[in-house]
Every structure is written in C-alpha cells, then in structure tokens.
Amino acid sequence: MARLIEEKDASEEVRTVYEDIKATRKTDWINNFWKAIAFHPPSLRLLWTQVKQVMAPGALDPLTKEMIYVAVSVTNNCRYCISSHTAAARAKGMTDEQWAELLAVVALANETNRLAIGYDVPVDEKFLQE
Amino acid sequence: MARLIEEKDASEEVRTVYEDIKATRKTDWINNFWKAIAFHPPSLRLLWTQVKQVMAPGALDPLTKEMIYVAVSVTNNCRYCISSHTAAARAKGMTDEQWAELLAVVALANETNRLAIGYDVPVDEKFLQE
Amino acid sequence: MARLIEEKDASEEVRTVYEDIKATRKTDWINNFWKAIAFHPPSLRLLWTQVKQVMAPGALDPLTKEMIYVAVSVTNNCRYCISSHTAAARAKGMTDEQWAELLAVVALANETNRLAIGYDVPVDEKFLQE
Amino acid sequence: MARLIEEKDASEEVRTVYEDIKATRKTDWINNFWKAIAFHPPSLRLLWTQVKQVMAPGALDPLTKEMIYVAVSVTNNCRYCISSHTAAARAKGMTDEQWAELLAVVALANETNRLAIGYDVPVDEKFLQE
Amino acid sequence: MARLIEEKDASEEVRTVYEDIKATRKTDWINNFWKAIAFHPPSLRLLWTQVKQVMAPGALDPLTKEMIYVAVSVTNNCRYCISSHTAAARAKGMTDEQWAELLAVVALANETNRLAIGYDVPVDEKFLQE
Amino acid sequence: MARLIEEKDASEEVRTVYEDIKATRKTDWINNFWKAIAFHPPSLRLLWTQVKQVMAPGALDPLTKEMIYVAVSVTNNCRYCISSHTAAARAKGMTDEQWAELLAVVALANETNRLAIGYDVPVDEKFLQE
Missing domain, CATH: 1.20.1290.10 (AhpD-like)
Incomplete structure (x- = not known):
C-alpha cells in the first residue's frame, strides 16, 4: 500500500x-x-x-475529458482511477443516466473490439482515405 | 482475414x-x-x-459516445475499431483539435492508471461515500 | 520482424x-x-x-484447450496467435459454427467484464463459499 | 461499490x-x-x-462456453467475473482437475502471446490460406 | 480465494x-x-x-529481471505479482529512488504506447533494417 | 495512418x-x-x-530504462513502441542474448500473472509489512 x-x-x-x-x-x-x-x-x-x-478546458470540455478518463480506467481495471474520475465527472455534472450510458458504451466497445480482432476485419478503403 | x-x-x-x-x-x-x-x-x-x-442519442450525445468508443479502442489496440470510430466521430463533427485532445487524455489516463496501480493508492474515504 | x-x-x-x-x-x-x-x-x-x-490430452480434450487458447489470444489482440491456434483448432475439428460461437462468447465476456468492473459489483457471498 | x-x-x-x-x-x-x-x-x-x-447450448456445449468465459476474465483480471463464471462452470460439471488445466492453458497462452508479439513472428503462409 | x-x-x-x-x-x-x-x-x-x-543470473542480472517482472505486473494490474516481485527486487538491492523511477518509466511507456497506437505511427524504415 | x-x-x-x-x-x-x-x-x-x-540517467541507467520500456510495450502489443525502443536499447548496448532473456522474463511474468489472478492468491503477510 x-x-x-x-x-x-x-x-x-x-x-x-x-x-x-x-x-x-x-x-x-x-x-x-x-x-x-x-x-x-x-x-x-x-x-x-x-x-x-x-485536463484544462480546450477543444473538449472538462466533463467529456473526465468521461474519457473513466472509459480508459474501466478498460484497464484500475479501481482507484475509476473511483476518483467518476467522482470528478459527477462534480462536473455527470448524471446517473449519463454514467450508465457511459458504461454501456465502454462495454459495447470492448465487445465489438474483440469481434473485429477475432474476425480480423480488414480496414475499409474508405476509412484509409480519410 | x-x-x-x-x-x-x-x-x-x-x-x-x-x-x-x-x-x-x-x-x-x-x-x-x-x-x-x-x-x-x-x-x-x-x-x-x-x-x-x-449508440442512439440519449443522456449522452452521439459524438461523445463515438469519442468514448475511440478511447476504448485505442486502449485495446484495435486498429479496425480506431479507424471506423474515428471516421464516425469526424462525420459527427469532431475537429482535428478535438481528436488530438482526445488522444492526449487517453494517453494521460493510461499513464496515471499505472501510477495508481504501481503505488497501490488506497481509495479515498471521500470517494467511497459518493 | x-x-x-x-x-x-x-x-x-x-x-x-x-x-x-x-x-x-x-x-x-x-x-x-x-x-x-x-x-x-x-x-x-x-x-x-x-x-x-x-496441451496434451488430460482432463480437458485438445480441442477445448485450443479454443481456450484462441479466447486468450483474441482478448490480447495477438494476430499470430489467433491465426495459428485457430488453424490448430480447425485441424482438431472445430466447425465454422463453433468458431462463430467461440467469438461470440469471447466478445460477450469482454463486454460484461467491463460492466462488472465499472459498476464495481461486489462478489456474492455464495460465490465465496464455493 | x-x-x-x-x-x-x-x-x-x-x-x-x-x-x-x-x-x-x-x-x-x-x-x-x-x-x-x-x-x-x-x-x-x-x-x-x-x-x-x-450462452445457450449451440454448436458449443454450455460448459465449454463457461470455460471460455473464465479464460477471458482471468486475462482481463476481472475478480467478479472469475468468481461468478468459475461457480457457473463448476455447477455445469467442471472438476478441480479441469479447472487447473484451464488455468494452465490460459497462463501458457498469455506467455506465448508475448513471445509471438516480442519476436514479431510473421504469420505462416499456410495459416493465411486456411 | x-x-x-x-x-x-x-x-x-x-x-x-x-x-x-x-x-x-x-x-x-x-x-x-x-x-x-x-x-x-x-x-x-x-x-x-x-x-x-x-530468473537465474544470465546475460541480465537478477535485479534487472525482477524490475522487468514488476513492469509487466503493473501493466497487467496483478496485485499479488506487484507485491511479491517488488519485495524480491528490494531484497536484491532496489532502492526507493529506483522504484520510483521504475514506475515513472512504466507509466510513461503506457502513455506513449497509446499515442503511437492512436496516431497509428508508421514504423521508421531505419528501425526495420535493424 | x-x-x-x-x-x-x-x-x-x-x-x-x-x-x-x-x-x-x-x-x-x-x-x-x-x-x-x-x-x-x-x-x-x-x-x-x-x-x-x-529517460535521463538517474537511479536507473538508460539501458535498464529502455528494457523496461520494451517490457511494457510487448505486454501492450504496441508494434511501433517495440520497434523503436528495441532499437534504442540496442544502441545503448543491449546484446542479442540480453534481448532474448528480456523477452523470456516478459513472457514468464505474463504467464504467472494469470496464475496468480486465476487462483486468486492472497498477498503474503510478509509482503504487506515491507
């Protein structure tokens, strides 16, 4: 400790x-x-x-930054980081509903990431041009 | 493939x-x-x-959801997912500046996650009450 | 290389x-x-x-072992490992349908893992007794 | 929590x-x-x-599905998920010996994944044709 | 347990x-x-x-090996492994200052890994020749 | 790209x-x-x-720091990072033998991390006192 x-x-x-x-x-x-x-x-x-x-306000607002921080921390399974940045996001106005949707997107992204990896999906031409 | x-x-x-x-x-x-x-x-x-x-509009707007998706995909190193959801976020209005800040937050979160894990930082009482 | x-x-x-x-x-x-x-x-x-x-036959049969190997390799995003162990699993009899179900379980597990982590679900008493 | x-x-x-x-x-x-x-x-x-x-019975039997779930959860270090799906696998007939072999394969796969990644092993022609 | x-x-x-x-x-x-x-x-x-x-002394000395072990364990968020290999590294002479620098490098590497992945940086010709 | x-x-x-x-x-x-x-x-x-x-010389020498960087990058599967920091470690004197031992330790640590996580090994009293 x-x-x-x-x-x-x-x-x-x-x-x-x-x-x-x-x-x-x-x-x-x-x-x-x-x-x-x-x-x-x-x-x-x-x-x-x-x-x-x-983390200062910039092209992204502070709440969006905190939610991105939580998304990474959940994916990495860092208990301290989830706790502290969830508290910070709440202090910046995150509602319960937004928190639940944040977790739903994080979970979905972790799911589809493994499908894209497992099926070895080739990147579309269209995405490479952008 | x-x-x-x-x-x-x-x-x-x-x-x-x-x-x-x-x-x-x-x-x-x-x-x-x-x-x-x-x-x-x-x-x-x-x-x-x-x-x-x-991914439908809800308590979080669709652009925020796409950026959370990109945050997870970068952390998981899923090339297809980064490409497709970055394109989707751009289509929903993400600017170059926002993309750069998004990556900066993702990188910072991955860094501090390891410091919290390595030092084994105890969760503050205050965070547990919330 | x-x-x-x-x-x-x-x-x-x-x-x-x-x-x-x-x-x-x-x-x-x-x-x-x-x-x-x-x-x-x-x-x-x-x-x-x-x-x-x-990987020798034991309490688990060789095909089950190969599928567990693929599950880990997809989660770790190791292209070589997915390719070689998917080929090995196919050589041991894995059908297309089994492969698709394997990926579906791997994806679902990666999704629910993040929900359990994000919501910080406490382990049920019942599971600890076992 | x-x-x-x-x-x-x-x-x-x-x-x-x-x-x-x-x-x-x-x-x-x-x-x-x-x-x-x-x-x-x-x-x-x-x-x-x-x-x-x-998770319903399909081309893969329910026990195999639970063991794949455990393999992913151990790789992701999700305590809740390991506890609940190990209990589910036991309820579906997993023996102590099978559990030990499951963990041995998961550990081996995590080991060799890093060797394949570190040495940057090129995918064999033969695997690509399949 | x-x-x-x-x-x-x-x-x-x-x-x-x-x-x-x-x-x-x-x-x-x-x-x-x-x-x-x-x-x-x-x-x-x-x-x-x-x-x-x-882990025997070889081309790398035992302390360096233990620190590499800690680096992997922090990245994987394995509490037991961090505890035991940090203790082992200390027993082999790791100072507090070295421990702090080790964590700083681990954190920095996790940060820049995500920037390289997010920006999709192409490997330099020069690195491929080596 | x-x-x-x-x-x-x-x-x-x-x-x-x-x-x-x-x-x-x-x-x-x-x-x-x-x-x-x-x-x-x-x-x-x-x-x-x-x-x-x-990365400047400090309590740890620059070569040790580069090898720690490689250990993290292999664990995270970041191709660019492995390439650039392996080149940097070589430029600072890493031999082929040291590189092979580095990968062997990284692979072993990734293996035993999953055994410690899967068996849910409790941290020894002795490690907590230190």
Missing part, C-alpha cells in the same frame, strides 16, 4: 505543488493519488504540470 | 439487417465489420440491435 | 527440438513461432517442454 | 427480467451482477437478451 | 519442489503463490523449473 | 522541439513518433519535456 505524504509532513517542494493543486481545483483537499506520487517529488511536479494542461 | 458477405451474396436474414443499417445511418454503404459478422447471422442480428440502442 | 532459423541452418540442439515437435504433431512442418524462438535455444527447449505437457 | 436493486425494490420492468433469469436458470436466486445493471433498466434488458442467446 | 497447500500437508511430489525452492532461494519460507499452484502438482513442477531457469 | 510533420514543414514551435530532440540525442534524425505528435504542438512540447526527464 502506498506511503502517503500528508500536507503537514511535506517538503517545501511538495507543498508548492499541493498548494497549486488546491488553488487550481478550488478545494482545500488533496486526494491520495498525489500524496502517493509525492514520494518522488520530480514525478509529482512533472505529472501535475501535465494533468493541469491536458 | 475475415470472409466478407457482400450484399449481393447475403441471405434474406442478413439482407434485412443490412437494410436496417443503411436506413438507420442514412447511407447506402455497409462497412466491413458487419460483412464479417454476417458470417454468423444470429450474432449479426443481436449485435446490430445492441449497437442501434446503445 | 523475427529472424527465423530454418531446419537446414539449425544447430544440433535446435534440430533435436524440431524433430520432437514434428514427431509429436505427426507432421513434417515447423511453424514460424518455433523458428523465431530458436534464436534462443534455452527458451526453445523450455517452451516446447511446457507446450507439450500443457 | 455498486448500488444493488433487490427484487423487492425492483420496478415492474426490472422484475420481469429477474423472473426470466430465474426461470431460465431454474433457480430462485439473482446474483449481484444483474442487481447492479438493474440501475439502468434498458441495459439490463438488452444484456440479458444477449447473455441468454449467446 | 486460493486453497493453499501448507508444507505439512504436502504430498511427496509437492514437498520435493518446496525443498528445491527453499534451497535455491536460501530461505526456509514458501510464499503463497507456490502453495496455491501446488493444488495441481504437474503445474507446480513445470512452473518452478521454468522460473528457476528464466 | 498518422500525418507526419517533416522538419522542413514544421512551425517555429515544432522546430524548436525537434532541435532539442536532436541535440539531446546527439543525432540529426527525428523518428516518426515525434513527427506524428507534432500534429498537436502543445502535446509535442509537454511530451518531450516528460520523456527527456524520465
């Missing part, structure tokens, strides 16, 4: 990242993921920079 | 599904995936019923 | 394994997988010993 | 599916998977239709 | 393997993995032979 | 990253992966920063 670095025990370097996480997310709470990665401060800094940039 | 059942060679049972695919998608074209599954008509019928229901 | 060690170029050590493969399978043909692994003779010997034991 | 819809709390729509599950399986017990999916009745109905058709 | 065969309950055949494990590893302790596999003695014998050969 | 941004067609922003890649790697060659990611310059910059930091 991960050793978690609590805020009161954090080095100056780690605390700076924690403060930026709290400011960016407008919360006073740090979830366990960051407390675990803080074990290796260079990873913490690098990763937070990346998450902050990739 | 899959044996593909072309429309002209299709049995009555298969043709009926092909016609419904074309009517539902407002196209006169059947992509290879369906021609491969047609090898086993009961699978073809069952699968088309499922795809038609799950 | 793998460097393949053809029979005429094989060392004594490799040739001995090749001969045993041909005798065991009652064929005069070595498929590419073994010619690739022959690059590292200790791996070749160890692996052939293992395949010979695990 | 999934919210489970118990029979006494089920809507008419959900209850109808539950009754069909019990009748089809000749049991008076609904396992947690269905109680979790019942959260989204359209998914419940669609999925049960699919499971009922795909 | 696995049925574990303790040393005192082991058959002659199983005990012989247990003794070889203890002698090879210079320990008087058998970890649960072997006690679980002992359920099927032919698998136990075959697997121990394989582990003993593959 | 990815659209590749060649150096002569690169924007100022992309060219700056390309120059840093060439300077850091002491080469005048950019491999296709970077030319594909250049489609989205913010991803290119962020990713190169990350790769440069994570």
Whole structure:
C-alpha cells in the first residue's frame, strides 16, 4: 500500500505543488493519488504540470475529458482511477443516466473490439482515405 | 482475414439487417465489420440491435459516445475499431483539435492508471461515500 | 520482424527440438513461432517442454484447450496467435459454427467484464463459499 | 461499490427480467451482477437478451462456453467475473482437475502471446490460406 | 480465494519442489503463490523449473529481471505479482529512488504506447533494417 | 495512418522541439513518433519535456530504462513502441542474448500473472509489512 505524504509532513517542494493543486481545483483537499506520487517529488511536479494542461478546458470540455478518463480506467481495471474520475465527472455534472450510458458504451466497445480482432476485419478503403 | 458477405451474396436474414443499417445511418454503404459478422447471422442480428440502442442519442450525445468508443479502442489496440470510430466521430463533427485532445487524455489516463496501480493508492474515504 | 532459423541452418540442439515437435504433431512442418524462438535455444527447449505437457490430452480434450487458447489470444489482440491456434483448432475439428460461437462468447465476456468492473459489483457471498 | 436493486425494490420492468433469469436458470436466486445493471433498466434488458442467446447450448456445449468465459476474465483480471463464471462452470460439471488445466492453458497462452508479439513472428503462409 | 497447500500437508511430489525452492532461494519460507499452484502438482513442477531457469543470473542480472517482472505486473494490474516481485527486487538491492523511477518509466511507456497506437505511427524504415 | 510533420514543414514551435530532440540525442534524425505528435504542438512540447526527464540517467541507467520500456510495450502489443525502443536499447548496448532473456522474463511474468489472478492468491503477510 502506498506511503502517503500528508500536507503537514511535506517538503517545501511538495507543498508548492499541493498548494497549486488546491488553488487550481478550488478545494482545500488533496486526494491520495498525489500524496502517493509525492514520494518522488520530480514525478509529482512533472505529472501535475501535465494533468493541469491536458485536463484544462480546450477543444473538449472538462466533463467529456473526465468521461474519457473513466472509459480508459474501466478498460484497464484500475479501481482507484475509476473511483476518483467518476467522482470528478459527477462534480462536473455527470448524471446517473449519463454514467450508465457511459458504461454501456465502454462495454459495447470492448465487445465489438474483440469481434473485429477475432474476425480480423480488414480496414475499409474508405476509412484509409480519410 | 475475415470472409466478407457482400450484399449481393447475403441471405434474406442478413439482407434485412443490412437494410436496417443503411436506413438507420442514412447511407447506402455497409462497412466491413458487419460483412464479417454476417458470417454468423444470429450474432449479426443481436449485435446490430445492441449497437442501434446503445449508440442512439440519449443522456449522452452521439459524438461523445463515438469519442468514448475511440478511447476504448485505442486502449485495446484495435486498429479496425480506431479507424471506423474515428471516421464516425469526424462525420459527427469532431475537429482535428478535438481528436488530438482526445488522444492526449487517453494517453494521460493510461499513464496515471499505472501510477495508481504501481503505488497501490488506497481509495479515498471521500470517494467511497459518493 | 523475427529472424527465423530454418531446419537446414539449425544447430544440433535446435534440430533435436524440431524433430520432437514434428514427431509429436505427426507432421513434417515447423511453424514460424518455433523458428523465431530458436534464436534462443534455452527458451526453445523450455517452451516446447511446457507446450507439450500443457496441451496434451488430460482432463480437458485438445480441442477445448485450443479454443481456450484462441479466447486468450483474441482478448490480447495477438494476430499470430489467433491465426495459428485457430488453424490448430480447425485441424482438431472445430466447425465454422463453433468458431462463430467461440467469438461470440469471447466478445460477450469482454463486454460484461467491463460492466462488472465499472459498476464495481461486489462478489456474492455464495460465490465465496464455493 | 455498486448500488444493488433487490427484487423487492425492483420496478415492474426490472422484475420481469429477474423472473426470466430465474426461470431460465431454474433457480430462485439473482446474483449481484444483474442487481447492479438493474440501475439502468434498458441495459439490463438488452444484456440479458444477449447473455441468454449467446450462452445457450449451440454448436458449443454450455460448459465449454463457461470455460471460455473464465479464460477471458482471468486475462482481463476481472475478480467478479472469475468468481461468478468459475461457480457457473463448476455447477455445469467442471472438476478441480479441469479447472487447473484451464488455468494452465490460459497462463501458457498469455506467455506465448508475448513471445509471438516480442519476436514479431510473421504469420505462416499456410495459416493465411486456411 | 486460493486453497493453499501448507508444507505439512504436502504430498511427496509437492514437498520435493518446496525443498528445491527453499534451497535455491536460501530461505526456509514458501510464499503463497507456490502453495496455491501446488493444488495441481504437474503445474507446480513445470512452473518452478521454468522460473528457476528464466530468473537465474544470465546475460541480465537478477535485479534487472525482477524490475522487468514488476513492469509487466503493473501493466497487467496483478496485485499479488506487484507485491511479491517488488519485495524480491528490494531484497536484491532496489532502492526507493529506483522504484520510483521504475514506475515513472512504466507509466510513461503506457502513455506513449497509446499515442503511437492512436496516431497509428508508421514504423521508421531505419528501425526495420535493424 | 498518422500525418507526419517533416522538419522542413514544421512551425517555429515544432522546430524548436525537434532541435532539442536532436541535440539531446546527439543525432540529426527525428523518428516518426515525434513527427506524428507534432500534429498537436502543445502535446509535442509537454511530451518531450516528460520523456527527456524520465529517460535521463538517474537511479536507473538508460539501458535498464529502455528494457523496461520494451517490457511494457510487448505486454501492450504496441508494434511501433517495440520497434523503436528495441532499437534504442540496442544502441545503448543491449546484446542479442540480453534481448532474448528480456523477452523470456516478459513472457514468464505474463504467464504467472494469470496464475496468480486465476487462483486468486492472497498477498503474503510478509509482503504487506515491507
């Protein structure tokens, strides 16, 4: 089980990242993921920079990004990631109905992926031209 | 490589599904995936019923559903599925910028999934209550 | 692409394994997988010993074992493995109809696996007792 | 953790599916998977239709189908799915010896899949012709 | 949960393997993995032979081999395997800093794998020649 | 297939990253992966920063890092990634013998991962204390 670095025990370097996480997310709470990665401060800094940039509003809205995150986490069977990103998606407005449809699409995609792989379906000319 | 059942060679049972695919998608074209599954008509019928229901507009819009499909297909490394659903997402309005952000989120999620798994991060109390 | 060690170029050590493969399978043909692994003779010997034991008739018949092999290979998206073990299953009597049902079960299992993971379904007491 | 819809709390729509599950399986017990999916009745109905058709006796017998299910679930690391389908396979006659051989084939296939992928073994001409 | 065969309950055949494990590893302790596999003695014998050969010092040193094992186990999300091989790597000298860097590389590789797959990057001529 | 941004067609922003890649790697060659990611310059910059930091010599030497990269890429079945990182490992001194042992460990780990998952082996007390 991960050793978690609590805020009161954090080095100056780690605390700076924690403060930026709290400011960016407008919360006073740090979830366990960051407390675990803080074990290796260079990873913490690098990763937070990346998450902050990739998950910011852009051509895709933040809720769509969170739902894509959940889709990958379910496919990879990462319990922590499903829990944290489902909570994040809910905080951004995901309804129960949307969550159920998200899982239905993820499940369907995992099913049809194996049919395409098993039957070894050749990619249509038309898709290659695009 | 899959044996593909072309429309002209299709049995009555298969043709009926092909016609419904074309009517539902407002196209006169059947992509290879369906021609491969047609090898086993009961699978073809069952699968088309499922795809038609799950991918229909609902609490999630069709473009979001296609992007979730692409996220799963990239994670599973299914070339056919990435090609066909990227084309479908583009047909539903996905821009180049959105596609690039979609891949960035998928890649980030695959990265952080392994950090959460490797560090064995315990699920926060707060996530369990929700 | 793998460097393949053809029979005429094989060392004594490799040739001995090749001969045993041909005798065991009652064929005069070595498929590419073994010619690739022959690059590292200790791996070749160890692996052939293992395949010979695990795939031999036992509590499960050889055709069932081949179909389980295909199920794993489709789930892992290994093209070579799907091709070679589908051919082996056909050689052991798998019909077209059985192949289609095999793929349908593999696809369904991949779908429901993601629903069980996504909804985080708790294992029933009854299953734990067994 | 999934919210489970118990029979006494089920809507008419959900209850109808539950009754069909019990009748089809000749049991008076609904396992947690269905109680979790019942959260989204359209998914419940669609999925049960699919499971009922795909897992019914056909060109493959029900025990073989359950073992294929277990093979996929072990490869995907889905704890719930392994537990429930191992129990189902046992109920259909799988012996301890068969279970051990099933796991041995699944493990071997996962091993050789990576050797075929790592060495990038080209598919033999002979397999392509078939 | 696995049925574990303790040393005192082991058959002659199983005990012989247990003794070889203890002698090879210079320990008087058998970890649960072997006690679980002992359920099927032919698998136990075959697997121990394989582990003993593959993990022995060779062209790669034992610590590097253990870290490769951890990399695969994190990617596959196998909790038991991560725990046991992280412990083994630590026993062979892996420092906290090395562990953190190992996880950082595993996470990065999982990220860039999905970018290469998603963008469908063609293999460079130069890599094919090598 | 990815659209590749060649150096002569690169924007100022992309060219700056390309120059840093060439300077850091002491080469005048950019491999296709970077030319594909250049489609989205913010991803290119962020990713190169990350790769440069994570793959730099640290507590683990660069060759060990490349071999860990190959282990993950084989497990994920990413052809491009296996090709490019095997080439990189060779350039850093990996011998044929080391490559063969690397694949043998990756294959073994994928095998035993499924046995640990299938038998549901409980983590030993001893591993939890560490």
